[in-house]
Amino acid sequence: MRPFFTVLLIVIVLGALVTLVKALVPGGVPVDQPIAFNHALHLGDAGMECGQCHTDAATSRFAGLPGKEVCLDCHDIDEEEGSHPEKDKLFAYADSDDEIPWERVALTAPDVFFSHRRHVTAGGLDCLHCHPDQPLLTRPPATTGLVMAMTDCIACHEERSHTVDCLTCHR
Numbered sequence: 233m234r235p236f237f238t239v240l241l242i243v244i245v246l247g248a249l250v251t252l253v254k255a256l257v258p259g260g261v262p263v264d265q266p267i268a269f270n271h272a273l274h275l276g277d278a279g280m281e282c283g284q285c286h287t288d289a290a291t292s293r294f295a296g297l298p299g300k301e302v303c304l305d306c307h308d309i310d311e312e313e314g315s316h317p318e319k320d321k322l323f324a325y326a327d328s329d330d331e332i333p334w335e336r337v338a339l340t341a342p343d344v345f346f347s348h349r350r351h352v353t354a355g356g357l358d359c360l361h362c363h364p365d366q367p368l369l370t371r372p373p374a375t376t377g378l379v380m381a382m383t384d385c386i387a388c389h390e391e392r393s394h395t396v397d398c399l400t401c402h403r
């Protein structure tokens with residue numbers, strides 16, 4: 233009988249751990265962005281760079297999402313109104329006092345500390361190191377998701393002889 237109970241106990245403990253980890257790690261929550269923004273088009277045809285829209289990445293913890301004035305630098309309501317349904321959504325925000333209510337989709341676990349400034353400025357890392365698929369996206373992701381698994385964070389820290397102490401990331 234005893235091996236049976238031992239196996240049962242292991243199964244129960246593992247099951248509880250998996251449930252706990254799933255509850256802690258964000259992901260898969262549906263997101264409906266206010267405008268179906270196209271990264272591929274703006275980085276390709278329009279020749280833009282990440283930092284033109286995500287202006288805080290070099291100086292802050294968060295990279296930030298663009299305000300409407302960034303978009304209206306190029307998109308002219310008088311010339312383009314009625315030419316594309318997603319542009320008309322932009323122009324509706326332009327006409328109102330509201331900012332574009334972009335939602336956060338790229339996440340890490342709630343207890344994990346991550347700073348863009350530390351990696352982009354101090355670490356000298358390119359955005360594409362960690363967001364390799366972003367330039368290919370023709371529309372926003374439909375659900376939230378983890379940017380990177382813990383094993384990938386740790387792999388680079390080890391490669392660069394940087395700390396892998398649990399409490400560096402889990403605060």
Ligand code: HEC
Nearest residue numbers: 269274280281282285334335336337338359363366367372
């Ligand atoms: C013309 C402006 C613009 C440029 C240039 C741009 N982005 Fe974005 N980015 C956005 C907007 C708007 C969103 C929110 C809508 C979406 O998810 O597409 C976004 C979302 C993101 C997100 C998800 C953020 C979240 O909401 O959690 C990441 C990651 C990202 N961009 C990375 C990049 C990288 C890396 C580059 C350069 C290769 C880049 N972006 C270039 C405008 C831009």
Ligand code: HEC
Nearest residue numbers: 267269270273277278280298302303305306316318319322
């Ligand atoms: C540097 C100039 C520039 C900036 C800044 C810019 N765009 Fe664009 N955008 C373009 C170009 C070029 C095109 C492709 C030609 C066209 O459709 O006008 C385009 C196309 C679009 C389209 C229609 C095409 C499609 O498939 O989606 C939408 C919608 C759009 N942009 C929204 C935005 C939003 C929202 C922002 C701000 C986050 C923004 N743009 C910032 C240059 C820009």
Ligand code: HEC
Nearest residue numbers: 282286289294295296338339340346351357358359362379
């Ligand atoms: C070392 C990996 C790494 C690098 C380099 C990196 N990012 Fe991120 N990025 C992340 C992680 C992890 C998250 C989720 C962080 C969170 O939830 O606090 C994230 C979230 C984001 C977001 C959404 C939330 C926010 O911070 O506003 C945007 C936008 C973004 N990154 C853009 C960029 C851009 C642009 C660059 C280059 C200038 C860049 N990232 C460089 C790992 C990275």
Ligand code: HEC
Nearest residue numbers: 253256257340341344380381382385386389396397398401
């Ligand atoms: C370099 C940063 C980093 C270090 C160091 C690190 N972690 Fe993590 N950890 C993460 C990230 C990011 C996640 C969320 C992504 C995932 O689940 O893979 C995570 C997720 C976890 C989770 C899942 C639950 C949660 O918190 O979201 C556990 C448990 C965990 N880590 C334990 C540890 C332990 C124990 C150590 C030390 C041996 C450690 N981690 C060291 C970055 C790190």
Ligand code: HEC
Nearest residue numbers: 344345346350354355361380384385388389392394400401
């Ligand atoms: C491609 C390499 C790379 C990846 C991927 C990476 N890091 Fe880092 N990280 C670094 C480097 C390099 C530094 C040190 C930068 C400096 O010189 O200050 C650093 C520093 C840090 C620090 C500051 C530690 C301290 O000393 O206080 C934290 C926290 C951190 N990273 C968390 C993360 C988390 C969480 C992830 C995954 C979501 C991650 N890192 C992914 C390279 C990376």
